[in-house]
Amino acid sequence: MSGIAASARDGDRTETARAGAGEIAIRGVTKNYGAGKKEFRALEDIRLTIAANEFVTILGPSGCGKSTLLRIVAGLEDASEGEVAVDGATVVGPGADRGMVFQGYTLFPWLTVRENIEYGPKLRGVPILERRAVSDRYLRVTRLEAFANHLPKQLSGGMKQRVAIARALANGPKVLLMDEPFGALDAQTKLEMQEALLDVWEKEKTTVLFITHDIDEAIFLSQRIVVMGAGPGRIVREYEVSLPGERSPEVREHPAFLRLKRELTGLLKHKEEA
Amino acid sequence: MANAGEEIGTAAFGGAASEAARTAGSSQAARPARRQRIRIFEDISRRAFAVTAVVSFAVLLLVWSILSYGKMVNPVFLPTPGAVVKTFADLLGTQAYWHHIGISVFRVTSGFVLACLVAIPLGLVAGTFRIGEAFLEPPMEFIRYMPAVAFIPLIMVWAGIGEWAKILLIFIGCFFQLVLMVAADTRQVSKELVQASFTLGATRWQAIQTVIIPAVQPRLLNTMRLMLGWAWTYLVVAELVAVNSGLGYAIMKAQRFLNTDQIFVGIIVIGLLGLISDRIFAFLNKRMYPWV
Ligand SMILES: Nc1ncnc2c1ncn2[C@@H]1O[C@H](COP(=O)(O)OP(=O)(O)O)[C@@H](O)[C@H]1O
Ligand SMILES: [Mg+2]
DSSP states (O other), X not given: OHHHHHHHHTTTOOGGGSSSOOOEXXXXXXXXXXXXXXXXXXXXXXXEEEOTTOEEEEEOOTTSSHHHHHHHHHTSSOOSEEEEEETTEEOOSOOTTEEEEOSSOOOOTTSOHHHXXXXXXXXXXXXXXXXXXXXXXXXXXXXXXXXXXXXXXXXXXXHHHHHHXXXXXXXXXXXXXXXXXXXXXXXXXXXXXXXXXXHHHXXXXXXXXXXXXXXXXXXXXXXXXXXXXXXXXXXXXXEEOOOOSSOOGGGGGSHHHHHHHHHHHHHHHHHHHO | OHXXXXXXXXXXXXXXXXHHHHHHHHHTSSSOSSOOSSOTTOXXXXXXXXXXXXXXXXXXXXXXXXXXXXXXXXXXXXXXXXHHHHHXXXXXXXXXXXXXXXXXXXXXXXXXHHHHHHHHHHHHHHHHOHHHHHHHHHHHHHHHTSOGGGGHHHHHHHHTTSHHHHHHHHHHHHHHHXXXXXXXXXXXXXXXXXXXXXXXXXXXXXXXXXXXXXXXXXXXXXXXXXXXXXXXXXXXXXXXXXXXXXXXXXXXXXXXXXXHHHHHHHHHHHHHHHHHHHHHXXXXXXXXXXXX
């Protein structure tokens, strides 16, 4: 926790100040909903390790248990079997070390953009001047300076999600959990947000576990893609994404991108037919 | 020649077309191709709303006038609007009537505020925690269906016939409803907002303080506004028994002497007071929660 407070003080250089690295270990997680005859297995024996600072995307069709898995990592739900550990510490509940961005808009509507961003630091009792420095920094990182005093209801969907990302990052989390954060945005905004996210990730060097059912989004964003299948939810395959150079919009035309896209499309289609 | 023929043809065609348009126009005059004026859920202009509201009052007044001035109803039962207005002016000119108003406002406010002070925290607990719901709501649901009026004899045994008895009746009338309504309001707070606060490091108590309490406030204020309306109803009930002051008493006394015009004035004054308090709440809600 002290590391997070320190990150506020030294402004632009947070990497070194973060408390711990942010390695996620998912160890044999199984999730059952309901009981007795109505028992339903949403996840079965999920094993996955995500290295510190890695950007991993979980890709899979709707209803295969992606959100459930992420919520278990966040500590918002308990695993029926198995466990999740972040930097070796078993997750027993939600905490500030695991920031989360939801698909629905979850900004606090009664707080301004700046107050939303300062929410976490304020809870921890960070003094006002340091809080200001933190919110200034993340307003800048997410290019929201001009909207600092706006209320959420005055923002577009894309801007709301920017604030949600800024709010999560301002807390100095070890890992950032994102559940289809751009799922509700229009195509153009979605592309802008993806670039903005990569930009932020490169600056912040936090571990990102990202969920989507959008193949392009998964390839464009991640270093590694974990494909999940349904009935019960399980990991089907993993792909390392190795694209040359910077992730610019042009990379979407790159042969390696298109090859992976074809393969993933085939895999997901195959899964659906099976 | 060919040219002329063509021209004629065109003219004839044009004529037929416009003729057709005319017939179509006239035959549909009853059902014009305009948008309907009265549409489900759609907004109307502020002006149209205001005019309709005024018309509604005018109709009410008209029916009343016809019945009373037209002597279709015995004036002992239904005074004329003129008589009511005159009585209204006369009564409000006396200090005694203002005293009745003052004491009634005091009773309503006391009973209502006390009910809020106790019921709102309980409602928040019942709405926030399932165990709170299990403990509080079943008995409240049960008591809620016992008419507050039926408590009057009991209240007289407990609190006598003094001020406290009236306040207690208003309290009982509001309290149980209020707990249940506040609990329902609380349950409407977005679960995702609470979970977001947890992922930002909030403790359970912090989530209540920084999410549930701010989020529930607009709905809470609206609930209080509804409840205050009920408090006025219970006031009149409370003042019908063993009192010598208040608007309810004034109404009772007027009844004893068959002064229906005074009964009307009493009812109208209570209606106006209710309306004023309602508007104050509506105004506060708009001013205090611009983020809604
Ligand atoms: N609280 C719950 N109770 C019962 N079933 C649930 C619950 N949450 C999710 N499920 C079920 O678990 C499965 C996985 O859901 P989810 O994790 O939301 O999938 P995804 O995010 O991949 O679309 C779905 O079949 C869903 O109906
Ligand atoms: Mg989901």
